[in-house]
Amino acid sequence: GAGVSQSPSNKVTEKGKDVELRCDPISGHTALYWYRQSLGQGLEFLIYFQGNSAPDKSGLPSDRFSAERTGGSVSTLTIQRTQQEDSAVYLCASSPGLAGHNEQFFGPGTRLTVL
Amino acid sequence: DQQVKQNSPSLSVQEGRISILNCDYTNSMFDYFLWYKKYPAEGPTFLISISSIKDKNEDGRFTVFLNKSAKHLSLHIVPSQPGDSAVYFCAAKGSGYALNFGKGTSLLVTP
Numbered sequence: 001g002a003g004v005s006q007s008p009s010n011k012v013t014e015k016g017k018d019v020e021l022r023c024d025p026i027s028g029h030t031a032l033y034w035y036r037q038s039l040g041q042g043l044e045f046l047i048y049f050q051g052n053s054a055p056d057k058s059g060l061p062s063d064r065f066s067a068e069r070t071g072g073s074v075s076t077l078t079i080q081r082t083q084q085e086d087s088a089v090y091l092c093a094s095s096p097g098l099a100g101h102n103e104q105f106f107g108p109g110t111r112l113t114v115l
Numbered sequence: 116d117q118q119v120k121q122n123s124p125s126l127s128v129q130e131g132r133i134s135i136l137n138c139d140y141t142n143s144m145f146d147y148f149l150w151y152k153k154y155p156a157e158g159p160t161f162l163i164s165i166s167s168i169k170d171k172n173e174d175g176r177f178t179v180f181l182n183k184s185a186k187h188l189s190l191h192i193v194p195s196q197p198g199d200s201a202v203y204f205c206a207a208k209g210s211g212y213a214l215n216f217g218k219g220t221s222l223l224v225t226p
Contacts (some may be wrong), residue, residue, distance in 0.1 A: 004158070006135030042119070042204065042216035043159070050212070059213065091158055103213060104151060111144065 004107035021077040025094030036088040082114045121217035138205030145207040181212040195224045
């Protein structure tokens with residue numbers, strides 16, 4: 001399909017383990033975003049990539065969270081030493097990244113459960 | 116600090132009637148507003164947007180109204196259909212790129 005894809009769709013892990021979440025944006029989109037949605041909450045911004053510029057990491061909740069984007073396409077969000085409060089749906093979005101306002105297209109998300 | 120608020124967690128409407136979903140924001144620097152629709156186990160899908168230079172934008176059965184002085188926007192769906200049953204998120208952005216989301220309103224359209 002031509003949409004944003006994410007893997008895995010579900011991830012169950014034990015507290016203290018590391019996890020990696022993957023996002024494949026829409027082809028040609030230069031902007032990529034990670035959000036997370038905790039139970040009963042709205043989407044919370046985590047990190048933003050635009051082309052080859054340095055990412056905006058201002059939304060990352062702690063230094064256990066990191067993300068990279070290789071070749072301006074696929075992105076991986078890594079959570080080290082997971083905690084139970086990390087349990088949430090992690091959503092990736094992409095947009096054309098053109099000047100002005102652009103809608104963001106979301107993937108289906110990865111549901112992370114930390115036991 | 117929640118800058119975008121959707122004060123109604125849920126709304127139930129009869130098929131064929133109008134659904135009105137409300138959203139309030141606190142940041143006067145927001146100048147672009149969007150509504151997203153989300154079904155279970157899927158990501159949010161873009162529905163409609165409005166720029167702060169307008170007070171109304173219409174797309175088929177969906178109309179968004181913006182009242183800047185009140186820092187309030189609303190989404191009207193008319194006529195409502197059972198397939199419209201979903202969670203609706205209001206989002207806002209300013210000069211930055213991150214979207215600020217409300218907590219969502221769950222709409223149920225009953226036959």
